[in-house]
Amino acid sequence: MAKRTILHLIDDLDGKPADETLQFGWAGTNYEIDLSAKNALALEKALAKYVAAARRVGAAGKIARPSSVGSTADMGRKEYLLAVRTWASANGYEARRGRIPAAVVSAYEASH
16 A cells, blocks of 8 residues: 655745745754745845854754755845855855855755
8 A cells, every 4th residue: 555645834934835944043942944935035134144253063053955945046146145155154164255166156056
């Protein structure tokens, strides 16, 4: 007997279909939230300047973006560069200002 399980993600903010589950940490507590691509980008934008200025201390400080969203086909250039910079800062790379090094972009693409 075959069995198929279908998982539908629902955006925890607006109740609409979600595209991904994000994990993040704050004040020593880890969180997970299901978000649409639009709400995930809004979260990234809201946290970007703080993540860029912070020191990475472990997985609790990492914002995880699953491979379901994050390619250049899914977002505009500005959003893509912001996503790369946010990811780079959270993963120990330097990409705060100026041109993002090709090695950082390659590492970002490989992780997505």
